Amino acid sequence: MESILTINNLTKKFGYLTAVKDLSFTIKKGNVYGILGPNGSGKSTTLGIVLNVVNKTHGDFKWFDGTVSTHDALKKVGAIIERPNFYPYMTAAQNLKLVCKIKGVSYSKIEEKLAVVGLEDRKNHKFNTYSLGMKQRLAIASALLNDPEILILDEPTNGLDPQGIHQIREIIKDIAASGTTILLASHLLDEVEKVCSHVVVLRKGEKLYAGRVDEMISSHGFFELKADKQEDLIQLLESNTTFKNIKVENGLITAFLNEPMDASDFNKLMFEKGIILSHLVKRKESLEEQFLQLTDNLN
Structure with missing residues (x-):
């Protein structure tokens, strides 16, 4: 199975603090991976490094078996690592048009991606009228506009009510079923157990476990x-x-x-x-x- 992302002995230090320590794991095409750990375990730092927004201290990572540069590889990546940031007085469709211009993507993708996240009927409503869950769904639509091979989500259900959490999880499952590889960071065990096929467990920047979720919980009870x-x-x-x-x-x-x-x-x-x-x-x-x-x- 093709490797989407390979991380080898990755370490990141912020002064005396080691946020990520000697971390290694591989993400294979077509799976849903969860990076699981409490706040401060190094999840967001790891995502920041592979997305080129945080500099590593040492170790390395490579996208797509190292066949393309990180710059070109990131064109095949969709990511949400911060709170959705759209223009409040523009509609969902207008905001996505701007993203299409930036990414060099056809406007025809807008309707398709809004359908994926269930926002077709709200496309002409202004962003500032959206609930937090709808804002997060629009962010996912935005990240999907370039038909990425991998979608990266950092705490995708943070702050949402139970209905919003359920909607986001169902959308993630649907996107995965269409063949898109997904990497999500979460501190919610329930989220990883319900959504992910594979899990990397982190604690204080160190890997405790990496493998299939069903193998991790296939104990004798x-x-x-x-x-x-x-x-x-x-x-x-x-x-x-x-x-x-x-x-x-x-x-x-x-x-x-x-x-x-x-x-x-x-x-x-x-x-x-x-x-x-x-x-x-x-x-x-x-x-x-x-x-x-x-x-x-x-x-």
Whole structure:
């Protein structure tokens, strides 16, 4: 599969602060990548470097297998890395015409891209009458005018209400389904889990994980447990190598599995050990639980 962007040992320092540290990952064509991490983890800095708006300290990156210069490569990129910045008293269509002139793109693209983001019926309305969600959707339409091979979005749902968040996520899925590669930075685990096929997890500028989202959350899951003999149950779990991590919160025991085990087999084992369970639920680990385990290991 063709590489869209390859980052090798990228580092960025701001004085004594290292914002990005020895970061490496590759973005392949046709996937949706999420750079996931809390605020200050280096997400926006990484995007700024590959978009040539932030200078790297060392390391390198190359677009499209290094076959074109960064300047030419960026003509094939659509990006929104700051709040949408349009003329408030001009209509959506008038604002997009200006963008078409700057990018050297035909005006015929305007209707097409407004349709993608669901704003055709509001094209003749002034930008200052738009809600925050509509402004963000117009920004996405603007970034798509040059039919980019990759669309880069920095915190695309920041500040939006639940309806706006849902609309943006559905638009991202539709754009990806049309074959456009997408790279988005987010601190929202839920966003990455719902929208992305691949994830790069950052913490304080360092990569903790890079790979498929489904592989990250394809653990053996965990049991939620309660029993009358709670202390006996905890001791039994801690001495059993089938479990890698035991947590107790508000009387509920969470036991993470190291290997596959059915709830029925576990219930039988506990019964044989003289422990009667009053609560037994098997669950799959969410991206959030995986993320917390990753970051807990570094504390």
